[in-house]
Amino acid sequence: MIDYPAARAVALVARTGSFEKAAAALNVTPSAISQRVKALEERLGVVLIERGTPCTATDKGEWLCRHMDHVGLLERELTAHLPGLADAAAAGARVTLAIATNADSLGTWFLAAAAAFTHASDHLLNIVIDDQDHTADWLRRGRVLAAVTSLDKPVQGCRVTALGALRYHATASPAFVARYFPDGVTMEALARAPALTFNHKDRLQHDWVRRELGRDIVSPTHWLPSTQAFVDGALAGMGWGMNPAPLVGEHLEAGRLVELIPGAVLDVPLFWQVSRLAAEQLSALTRSVVAIARRELVPGVPRA
Secondary structure, eight states: OOOHHHHHHHHHHHHHSSHHHHHHHHTSOHHHHHHHHHHHHHHHTSOOEEOSSSOEEOHHHHHHHHHHHHHHHHHHHHHHHOGGGOOGGGTTOOOEEEEEEOHHHIIIIIHHHHHHHHHSOOOEEEEEEOOTTTHHHHHHTTSOSEEEESOOSOOTTEEEEEEEEEEEEEEEOHHHHHHHOTTOSOHHHHHHSOEEESSTTOOHHHHHHHHHHSSOOOOOEEEOOOHHHHHHHHHTTSOBEEEEHHHHHHHHHHTSSEESSTTOEEEEEEEEEEETTTTTTTHHHHHHHHHHHHHHSBOOOOOO
8 A cells, every 4th residue: 555645745855845845835844754755765665855955856756756646636636526535634735747848838838838727727837848859758757747749659658749840940140140151051151150059959950950951060059058048149149049930030020130041940840748647637738738839839840
């Protein structure tokens, strides 16, 4: 049998980052939380919480936290129909849903979908960020219940829905283009012109160069792990980068940014994958995500 009070304690320590905050949430002492966590770890023979500032869940602890997310969803659904089963000690407890998305989606359209969902639900959201080519890994490891991903094939145990494509423009300031591309975009020019790169998983600049010039290129790069910093960096003349159309449309119209090759866009298809175990409970979130995405994104097309 699962010791649910202890499992709930583990989940709250991981969620809040400390034994003290978990204790306050459950209206018990930090010592009681510590004893519950320690007892469960000893019973299982594994460490569930890495003690520190903040405290974090281990891989095994993450699995337990995800299970508690599922339990919370199911309990909410059950007590809505059978309120007499509600645990008075857990009254007011709110379920936190772990969702993964890429930074550019969060910075353009996904937040509107998340907000619309929260207006109609008391669930809380824990949104984690990763590259769209890697968010599916969070689903595979059971660390999130749903994800925006570039993977069109369903992760095992998940349902997948096409959302559309996020359009990118290769953009830079007019002064940057005049300095580095006076004779147009060539391999030699790209080898000298600093690019903007989000992180080591970011392949958008590489994909655009290969599509437009048919070859790979190693460019000097500035590392800017922020969607808005990407736009600001391009405006400031730091480098060229692939910026989402919703964020640079006005800058392009005003001439503050220009395309390296006019009309040479890169469309990145996106998909919504949700765990089958939680699909019914997350149906409202799925409807919100799909509705906003299909309004804000361009019709999806496969990448070459």
